[in-house]
Amino acid sequence: MELIQTNRCFDGEQRIYQMTSQALRGKSKLAIYLPPQALQGQKCAALFYLAGLTCTEDTFVIKAHAQRLAAQLGLILIAPDTSPRGEGVADVDAWDLGQGAGFYLNATQQPWAEHYQMESYIVDEIYPTIVQTFPILNHAIGIFGHSMGGHGALTLAWKYPEKFKSVSAFAPICAPTECPWGEKAFSNYLGDDQAEWAKHDATQLVLTMGQKFTEVLIDQGLNDQFYSQLHPETFQQACNKVGQKLTLRLHDGYDHGYYFIQSFMDDHLQFHALQLQK
Amino acid sequence: MELIQTNRCFDGEQRIYQMTSQALRGKSKLAIYLPPQALQGQKCAALFYLAGLTCTEDTFVIKAHAQRLAAQLGLILIAPDTSPRGEGVADVDAWDLGQGAGFYLNATQQPWAEHYQMESYIVDEIYPTIVQTFPILNHAIGIFGHSMGGHGALTLAWKYPEKFKSVSAFAPICAPTECPWGEKAFSNYLGDDQAEWAKHDATQLVLTMGQKFTEVLIDQGLNDQFYSQLHPETFQQACNKVGQKLTLRLHDGYDHGYYFIQSFMDDHLQFHALQLQK
Numbered sequence: 001m002e003l004i005q006t007n008r009c010f011d012g013e014q015r016i017y018q019m020t021s022q023a024l025r026g027k028s029k030l031a032i033y034l035p036p037q038a039l040q041g042q043k044c045a046a047l048f049y050l051a052g053l054t055c056t057e058d059t060f061v062i063k064a065h066a067q068r069l070a071a072q073l074g075l076i077l078i079a080p081d082t083s084p085r086g087e088g089v090a091d092v093d094a095w096d097l098g099q100g101a102g103f104y105l106n107a108t109q110q111p112w113a114e115h116y117q118m119e120s121y122i123v124d125e126i127y128p129t130i131v132q133t134f135p136i137l138n139h140a141i142g143i144f145g146h147s148m149g150g151h152g153a154l155t156l157a158w159k160y161p162e163k164f165k166s167v168s169a170f171a172p173i174c175a176p177t178e179c180p181w182g183e184k185a186f187s188n189y190l191g192d193d194q195a196e197w198a199k200h201d202a203t204q205l206v207l208t209m210g211q212k213f214t215e216v217l218i219d220q221g222l223n224d225q226f227y228s229q230l231h232p233e234t235f236q237q238a239c240n241k242v243g244q245k246l247t248l249r250l251h252d253g254y255d256h257g258y259y260f261i262q263s264f265m266d267d268h269l270q271f272h273a274l275q276l277q278k
Numbered sequence: 279m280e281l282i283q284t285n286r287c288f289d290g291e292q293r294i295y296q297m298t299s300q301a302l303r304g305k306s307k308l309a310i311y312l313p314p315q316a317l318q319g320q321k322c323a324a325l326f327y328l329a330g331l332t333c334t335e336d337t338f339v340i341k342a343h344a345q346r347l348a349a350q351l352g353l354i355l356i357a358p359d360t361s362p363r364g365e366g367v368a369d370v371d372a373w374d375l376g377q378g379a380g381f382y383l384n385a386t387q388q389p390w391a392e393h394y395q396m397e398s399y400i401v402d403e404i405y406p407t408i409v410q411t412f413p414i415l416n417h418a419i420g421i422f423g424h425s426m427g428g429h430g431a432l433t434l435a436w437k438y439p440e441k442f443k444s445v446s447a448f449a450p451i452c453a454p455t456e457c458p459w460g461e462k463a464f465s466n467y468l469g470d471d472q473a474e475w476a477k478h479d480a481t482q483l484v485l486t487m488g489q490k491f492t493e494v495l496i497d498q499g500l501n502d503q504f505y506s507q508l509h510p511e512t513f514q515q516a517c518n519k520v521g522q523k524l525t526l527r528l529h530d531g532y533d534h535g536y537y538f539i540q541s542f543m544d545d546h547l548q549f550h551a552l553q554l555q556k
Contacts (some may be wrong), residue, residue: 008531010540010541065343065346150524187373260285260286262346263288
C-alpha cells in the first residue's frame, strides 16, 4: 500500500492509500481513518464501510461524518472503492453497471470477469493487508455499508462470518435477485444461472446459512426514492424465519442519501463498537 | 427564495434555496440547515458560515459536519455561495479571483463591480430575508467562516456589530492587505487606493474600530499549507492592542482543509450558542 494523502482529523489521520491489486488487475484507492489510539500503537477494532452506486473511496470519508465518534471509540475505518477503475477496465454508459457499480462480487462473465473481482479484493487482499499493517484487535473487524454497499456488507458478512464479527447497513439492497438493480448487475456479472445469483443475495444467504450474528442493525428511510429496489421487509422475514435477530428501523422523512446516513452514523458506530469489543 | 432541494438530516432539514439577488444582479444559491426546533416553529439562534476560495454553498453542508450538533443546540446554519455565478458574470482563469473568490466585499472596479457585491448580498439581502422567513431569536445571529470566509466573517462582524452578535473563524485571512491573496483580490476589486483596502482588512478594522465582541475564537492548524497568507499573529497583536479578547488556538499537525475544520466544528458551534443565547 502506498500512502498518497493524509490529513489530521480529530487527532487521528484520514489517509488515502493506493494498492496494486492482483484480484482487480490494477491499482485501486482505499480510504482509511486511523483514530488517535491507533496512531499511538494501541490495538483497535476496525470497520469496513462499503459505499453505494456511483461512489468512490472518498464518499464515506467526506459525507458520512464518522470520524468524530470513531476517534472517541478508537475505531479504524476502512473504505474501499466501489469497483475496479481505469482505462482497460470494462465499462458502459450507465451508473448502475460497470465502474462505480462492482456489487462486491466476483464476476464470471465477459467482459467483466477480467477486473470485476471486488469480493476477492476486499476479503483476500485488503483484509489481510490491513490486519498486517495496522494495530487491529484479534477478530475485532466488522462491516457495514449503504445501498449497493449494504448488499455488499450483508453478503460478505454471511459468506465470511469468521472474518466479520458484526454487520449493519443503511438502506441496503436486501434482495438483489428481486429488483432491477440486482437483476441488471447479476445477469451481466454472473450470467443467467439464478442459482449463481442466489449466492450473492443477502436474503437467500440468510435462508441458506441461518443465524450467524448476535444482532444485525439496518436503518431505512421511509422517504427513500429507491425503496422499491431495497426490500428490507423480505430480509426481515428471512431473519425471522431462521431466528436471526434483526433491528430494522424505519425512519419517517429520510431519503436515500448521506444526510440520512450521517443522521444515524453514530448509532452504527456504537453498535459495532459494542459487538466488536465483546 | 425558491426551495430547490431539501433533505431530512438529524430530524431537521438541510435545504438549498435559490434567490434572485439585486446586489449580485443574478441568481444565487444558499444552503440552510433548519434544526428540528426551527421546524417546530421554536425561535432559534442562527449562524452564517462563509466558505473559502473555490467553495460553493454546498461545501459547508457536506464537509464541515455541523448538522449533528446544530440539531442538538437548535442552531440555524446559513451558508451562502462564495461569489456571484453564471454566464455574464466576470471571471478569469484563476482560483483566487473571480467566480468562487468574491471576498465578501463590494467591488468598485470594472469588470467586477457589476456583479461582485457579496457584502450587500449577505448583509442587505440574505440577512433580512432569513430573519423574515425563519423563526430566529431577536439579535441572536452570529457569523463564522474559513480562510477567505474567515476574512469575510471577521470583517462583516466588525463592520456590522449590530447585526452579528458573535464571530469566530477557522484559519482566516487575517490581514489581506499584507498577503498575496488579498493584494490580488483587493487591487482587482477595489483598485489601487490602499485606504480602501484597509476598510476590508480584519486587522485594520480591529485597530480602527476597537473592541466589539465579548470574545473571538480562531482555530489555526500549524501544518497549514497557506499559513503565510493568513497572519493570525498580526490579528492577535491588533486585538491585544485594543483590548479585544481573542482565543487563538494553534493546532499541531492540522492543515487548511475540512478535516481540520470538522475536528473543531463542535467547539465553534458551542462557542456561538453560548454567546447568542446570552
